[in-house]
Amino acid sequence: MNTNCWFKLIKIDNDTYAIKEDSHSEETNSYLLLDETKALLIDTGMGVENIFDVIKDKIKGKKLIVAITHAHWDHIGSNEDFDFIMIHEAEASWLNNFPISLTQVKEELLKTNLPFPKDFNIENYKLPKKEATIYLKGEEIISLGKRKLKVIHTPGHSPGHLIFYEESRKYLFSGDLIYKGELDSYYDSTEPLLYRDSINKLLPLDIKYIFGGHHDLFLSKDLLINISKAFNYLYENKLLYHHDKVYYFKDFSIRL
Numbered sequence: 003m004n005t006n007c008w009f010k011l012i013k014i015d016n017d018t019y020a021i022k023e024d025s026h027s028e029e030t031n032s033y034l035l036l037d038e039t040k041a042l043l044i045d046t047g048m049g050v051e052n053i054f055d056v057i058k059d060k061i062k063g064k065k066l067i068v069a070i071t072h073a074h075w076d077h078i079g080s081n082e083d084f085d086f087i088m089i090h091e092a093e094a095s096w097l098n099n100f101p102i103s104l105t106q107v108k109e110e111l112l113k114t115n116l117p118f119p120k121d122f123n124i125e126n127y128k129l130p131k132k133e134a135t136i137y138l139k140g141e142e143i144i145s146l147g148k149r150k151l152k153v154i155h156t157p158g159h160s161p162g163h164l165i166f167y168e169e170s171r172k173y174l175f176s177g178d179l180i181y182k183g184e185l186d187s188y189y190d191s192t193e194p195l196l197y198r199d200s201i202n203k204l205l206p207l208d209i210k211y212i213f214g215g216h217h218d219l220f221l222s223k224d225l226l227i228n229i230s231k232a233f234n235y236l237y238e239n240k241l242l243y244h245h246d247k248v249y250y251f252k253d254f255s256i257r258l
């Protein structure tokens with residue numbers, strides 16, 4: 003196994019880690035949160051290598067819970083390797099019946115910056131089929147013991163998109179709703195108006211860092227504020243609908 007080359011484990015604090023796949027142009031991020039007896043994995047990566055291998059030393063003796071921000075292929079890749087998975091009910095069926103074809107997924111996967119690990123063969127790549135254990139609606143609290151995360155339903159990028167907010171550390175794990183890069187709200191299952199609503203409802207939160215599903219870590223609340231302003235600008239100019247255009251702003255773009 004060549005795991006360490008594909009995944010990078012980055013320490014956020016003493017018991018929080020980002021698991022980056024920055025060999026790929028998507029630079030997908032998953033996150034591991036540790037508590038005394040439980041651990042939470044937010045998303046399971048792109049499925050190029052087994053994410054469990056890179057976290058197993060950290061979670062020894064702890065019950066591991068997986069929470070999925072949304073069921074796009076690049077966030078559920080290792081789902082079959084985990085027993086306890088939570089996802090929003092609106093995307094339950096996507097875990098068994100993914101909305102885009104395997105051919106399309108492979109095309110996306112091949113947009114890699116660095117070579118795949120030696121033991122990875124794109125011909126053998128398949129989409130995971132694994133039912134979730136618990137279906138969420140939003141507003142639940144995931145308790146790991148001392149650490150607690152609020153589940154917030156934030157549709158727009160996908161119908162069941164979830165964000166996880168840890169009030170005590172002021173961390174917002176934002177999936178594909180907020181990151182520095184191209185924010186996607188252009189394909190059929192996206193809803194640009196709901197995306198704006200989801201962004202705006204996060205504004206009251208007290209946030210130290212935002213940790214997105216792709217690209218840079220340790221994002222500030224300013225990014226959320228600027229994304230909100232951008233969505234509001236597009237809305238006020240009657241541009242917030244699917245029309246095959248990309249709008250560029252500082253640090254991010256919005257594809258509609």
Ligand SMILES: [Zn+2]
Binds near residue numbers: 072074159178
């Ligand atoms: Zn996505």
Ligand SMILES: [Zn+2]
Binds near residue numbers: 074216
């Ligand atoms: Zn993504």
